[in-house]
Amino acid sequence: xxxxxxxxxxxxxxxxxxxxxxxxxxxxxxxxxxxxxxxxxxxxxxxxxxxxxxxxxxxxxxxxxxxxxxxxxxxxxxxxxxxxx
Amino acid sequence: xxxxxxxxxxxxxxxxxxxxxxxxxxxxxxxxxxxxxxxxxxxxxxxxxxxxxxxxxxxxxxxxxxxxxxxxxxxxxxxxxxxxxxxxxxxxxxxxxxxxxxxxxxxxxxxxxxxxxxxxxxxxxxxxxxxxxxxxxxxxxxxxxxxxxxxxxxxxxxxxxxxxxxxxxxxxxxxxxxxxxxxxxxxxxxxxxxxxxxxxxxxxxxxxxxxxxxxxxxxxxxxxxxxx
Numbered sequence: 464x465x466x467x468x469x470x471x472x473x474x475x476x477x478x479x480x481x482x483x484x485x486x487x488x489x490x491x492x493x494x495x496x497x498x499x500x501x502x503x504x505x506x507x508x509x510x511x512x513x514x515x516x517x518x519x520x521x522x523x524x525x526x527x528x529x530x531x532x533x534x535x536x537x538x539x540x541x542x543x544x545x546x547x548x
Numbered sequence: 549x550x551x552x553x554x555x556x557x558x559x560x561x562x563x564x565x566x567x568x569x570x571x572x573x574x575x576x577x578x579x580x581x582x583x584x585x586x587x588x589x590x591x592x593x594x595x596x597x598x599x600x601x602x603x604x605x606x607x608x609x610x611x612x613x614x615x616x617x618x619x620x621x622x623x624x625x626x627x628x629x630x631x632x633x634x635x636x637x638x639x640x641x642x643x644x645x646x647x648x649x650x651x652x653x654x655x656x657x658x659x660x661x662x663x664x665x666x667x668x669x670x671x672x673x674x675x676x677x678x679x680x681x682x683x684x685x686x687x688x689x690x691x692x693x694x695x696x697x698x699x700x701x702x703x704x705x706x707x708x709x710x711x712x713x714x715x716x717x718x719x720x721x722x723x724x725x726x727x728x729x730x731x732x733x734x735x736x737x738x739x740x741x742x743x744x745x746x747x748x749x750x751x752x753x754x755x756x757x758x759x760x761x762x763x764x765x766x767x768x769x770x771x772x773x774x775x776x
Binding site: 520521522525526536537538539540541542543544545546547548 | 569577581582583587606607610615617618620622623624625635637689691693695699701703704705706707709711739741743744746765767768769770771
């Protein structure tokens with residue numbers, strides 16, 4: 464367990480350090496956003512552009528943002544109830 | 549980023565759950581998981597095309613996450629025989645906005661989801677002429693899962709799921725507008741779930757929605773090699 468947490472922390476550190484596409488302010492704005500869904504309002508994709516340049520985010524950064532805001536278990540159907548391999 | 553912010557971010561990463569999209573090796577049904585030669589044969593023959601579908605959805609539709617085992621030549625539960633459908637099962641990242649919650653009924657939400665994402669995914673599944681022409685392929689299926697508004701039960705949220713299965717000729721005719729949306733729905737097999745529970749027949753409506761092809765996430769940088 465301790466090893467897993469250490470690995471996760473290290474991975475998180477590497478990933479965060481690698482997020483060169485957005486400034487720290489933009490990333491913070493992204494990470495703290497209370498809604499993390501694409502919707503008609505598309506709030507999750509809105510960055511605050513404070514420096515006049517277009518901030519950019521990659522697909523992997525979206526993955527991370529979702530994971531960080533995930534709340535846990537969801538009651539949902541299992542694959543076996545719909546499809547068979 | 550300050551030290552405190554970095555620490556918070558690291559802790560959040562460490563606590564991360566399962567919201568992320570499955571990587572391709574998990575999302576695409578592995579060959580050894582197929583239970584019949586027909587399924588395995590289709591998957592073997594069209595492995596590059598299936599991977600391309602995954603890549604396009606992953607990079608060009610960042611609001612969708614293909615779930616584990618969600619992309620492949622699967623069978624529909626309850627169908628007789630070994631009819632194989634090129635299937636994709638995605639989690640839709642849909643914010644529960646007042647507008648979405650205001651749709652009111654499961655049928656309206658399912659209709660909105662299928663109109664917005666399902667038709668687009670059907671188009672991507674059916675785009676490859678080689679897959680379509682293979683006599684082993686019976687049809688295409690799209691399964692969408694999203695969070696149910698006001699669906700919290702204790703500490704857990706509830707998801708709604710819609711599955712639409714249709715034979716390949718019906719899908720082709722619908723996408724080419726040779727049959728109406730109503731005809732398509734009549735010919736398709738539709739299943740829906742509230743959480744784990746199967747719900748009765750949904751009066752699915754399908755309307756034009758160009759969100760998938762016109763929406764460009766602000767600041768999003770897609771992988772250029774995919775050609776979104």
